[in-house]
Amino acid sequence: MTTLRPWTFTTQPLWPSRQSTPSRASAAPTPGHRRVHARGMCFDATFTPSGEAASLTTATHLQADPVPAVVRFSNSNTNPTVPDGIRAGRGLAVRFLLPDGTDTDLVSVHIPVFFAATPQEFLELLGALKKDPVTGAPDPAKVAAYVAAHPTAARGLQEAGRMPIPVGYGTARYWAIHAFFWVDAQGGRRAVRYRWEPDAGLRELSEEAAAGKDAEYLARELVERLADGPAGFTLRVQLGQDGDPTDDPTKPWPADRPEIVAGHLRITGPVADQEHWAEQVYDPTRITPGVELSDDPVLAFRSQAYAVSHERRAAHR
Numbered sequence: 001m002t003t004l005r006p007w008t009f010t011t012q013p014l015w016p017s018r019q020s021t022p023s024r025a026s027a028a029p030t031p032g033h034r035r036v037h038a039r040g041m042c043f044d045a046t047f048t049p050s051g052e053a054a055s056l057t058t059a060t061h062l063q064a065d066p067v068p069a070v071v072r073f074s075n076s077n078t079n080p081t082v083p084d085g086i087r088a089g090r091g092l093a094v095r096f097l098l099p100d101g102t103d104t105d106l107v108s109v110h111i112p113v114f115f116a117a118t119p120q121e122f123l124e125l126l127g128a129l130k131k132d133p134v135t136g137a138p139d140p141a142k143v144a145a146y147v148a149a150h151p152t153a154a155r156g157l158q159e160a161g162r163m164p165i166p167v168g169y170g171t172a173r174y175w176a177i178h179a180f181f182w183v184d185a186q187g188g189r190r191a192v193r194y195r196w197e198p199d200a201g202l203r204e205l206s207e208e209a210a211a212g213k214d215a216e217y218l219a220r221e222l223v224e225r226l227a228d229g230p231a232g233f234t235l236r237v238q239l240g241q242d243g244d245p246t247d248d249p250t251k252p253w254p255a256d257r258p259e260i261v262a263g264h265l266r267i268t269g270p271v272a273d274q275e276h277w278a279e280q281v282y283d284p285t286r287i288t289p290g291v292e293l294s295d296d297p298v299l300a301f302r303s304q305a306y307a308v309s310h311e312r313r314a315a316h317r
Helices: 119-128 140-149 153-161 207-211 217-226 274-278 297-314
Strands: 040-049 067-075 090-097 103-109 180-183 189-198 231-239 259-270 291-293
Touching: 040 090, 040 217, 040 274, 067 217, 067 259, 067 274, 103 189, 119 140, 119 297, 140 153, 217 231, 217 259
Parallel strands: none
Antiparallel strands: 040 067, 040 259, 067 090, 090 103, 180 189, 180 291, 189 231, 231 259
């Protein structure tokens, strides 16, 4: 971890060489940037486990001792200059820096389920969502056809359509969307799903209020909030039961499944080296002993997709 330097905003954008305000989001990738979640900001943090998970997993960061972490908040747009004040996905990626020098990632977004059960279905969805060059919008008939062919995708698309516009990155809820397995000291396995709950509570803006915000207000709001003290999130973990699907991110588990509080994330300020941490690949398949990947094909595919994205954006720098 590097020493924090003072962070101040000016009237200039955070990334002045890349900043502009287009009339609408572009679905095309921006060279030199992530394919999605193109704009983000990284923060120093500490994760303190509650101890409630210690009997269910041997994972180091879920035992008793606090571990340092780096957090990247982001918007889901492919274009890093799209203003924050639109209804779009937000991301929270956490890298836990473990005592043995290794690390593990937990990547989440602020919708509870995904839109596709397999990588192939996701490619089909991208085709259905392709914008008509005349209308500038997807063809509703193609989207309806996709949902008819893949009914479980409907919930994810509905959630995406009504996702809130948060007051700040620290006032939204984030889900990891995939199932994982925890492994205990005896080798027992338990399916789990993760969710981050903000200490500040859920607070959102109307579309009218958001339209009056500056283009990068989400990062600005969080930095200003941190000037008054740390921001935080509680890591809640849903414990699966036999029969709960672990291979399909479009299917939520029943709401009555038990939950535990695995720990608390305390965010203190922007990292000193934004460029270094922005370049990192935050990969949900980067796990640590005590955690195993589920049989979710979308989860497995994400690592490959992120690696290709990293190679392509690096080629433009």
